[in-house]
Amino acid sequence: MDASPPVTAGAHERKDGTTINATNRSRVSGRILLLPGLVTLGLMLLAVSLALGVAAVAGVARGARATADRLVSRPGPAPAGATVTESMRIETGAMDGHPGWPLYTSATGALLPGVAWTVHQDGIVVIKITSYDDGTAPLMGVQAQLYDHVRGTLGGTELVDGKTVAWVPNQQIAHTFTVPALGLNLPVPAAPTGGTVTVVARFTPERAGVFVWQCYAPCGSADSGMGGPMSAMGFMEGKVRVIA
Numbered sequence: 001m002d003a004s005p006p007v008t009a010g011a012h013e014r015k016d017g018t019t020i021n022a023t024n025r026s027r028v029s030g031r032i033l034l035l036p037g038l039v040t041l042g043l044m045l046l047a048v049s050l051a052l053g054v055a056a057v058a059g060v061a062r063g064a065r066a067t068a069d070r071l072v073s074r075p076g077p078a079p080a081g082a083t084v085t086e087s088m089r090i091e092t093g094a095m096d097g098h099p100g101w102p103l104y105t106s107a108t109g110a111l112l113p114g115v116a117w118t119v120h121q122d123g124i125v126v127i128k129i130t131s132y133d134d135g136t137a138p139l140m141g142v143q144a145q146l147y148d149h150v151r152g153t154l155g156g157t158e159l160v161d162g163k164t165v166a167w168v169p170n171q172q173i174a175h176t177f178t179v180p181a182l183g184l185n186l187p188v189p190a191a192p193t194g195g196t197v198t199v200v201a202r203f204t205p206e207r208a209g210v211f212v213w214q215c216y217a218p219c220g221s222a223d224s225g226m227g228g229p230m231s232a233m234g235f236m237e238g239k240v241r242v243i244a
């Protein structure tokens with residue numbers, strides 16, 4: 001992904017600026033004081049290490065900013081009354097460099113460790129989830145009856161690659177996007193290998209607050225499938241905010 005911070009370009013400029021000063025200073029001292037070469041060399045080394053220090057600090061600051069950019073998915077909610085689309089994607093563990101740890105990201109790949117998105121109460125929210133995960137994680141026990149059905153959406157349905165469905169066969173389920181406090185449940189089937197599957201649904205949040213979303217399909221580690229990403233904020237669980 002595009003996470004590499006643009007450290008090189010900026011650091012180079014600053015380094016160049018300081019190096020020019022160091023060269024001037026050593027030339028002056030060499031000409032006027034006729035200092036031995038060792039002293040001149042020492043001054044140059046000092047100047048270079050100062051320059052590297054400045055560049056390193058600038059690089060760290062820039063790296064922190066790049067990480068922050070990856071965390072920010074959107075600046076804020078759309079105006080009240082507007083229909084908004086909140087897009088997310090599901091990456092496989094292989095894609096995110098953490099095998100066995102599939103995760104939800106924003107549509108652009110931003111991590112979602114905090115509030116994934118903020119919407120207005122009583123507005124229409126279109127949720128669009130594009131999944132790259134071709135593995136299945138059928139729901140277990142009573143959860144198979146609870147979370148294989150679409151719940152809380154307009155019409156009680158979702159679109160799976162454009163086809164209207166009210167449920168997804170349990171053996172095909174890879175993940176769910178579930179916000180229990182809002183009564184919302186979107187089952188996400190496995191994607192075709194090497195391809196994607198897209199789930200789209202419309203819903204209207206009827207309560208304001210910050211609510212936990214999570215995946216109920218046992219897509220994580222351990223025998224239960226409920227370990228690892230299933231209990232890690234920003235992977236298979238997180239938060240959404242509804243404002244009044």
Ligand SMILES: [Cu+2]
Pocket residue numbers: 102174175176215216217218219220236
């Ligand atoms: Cu999952």
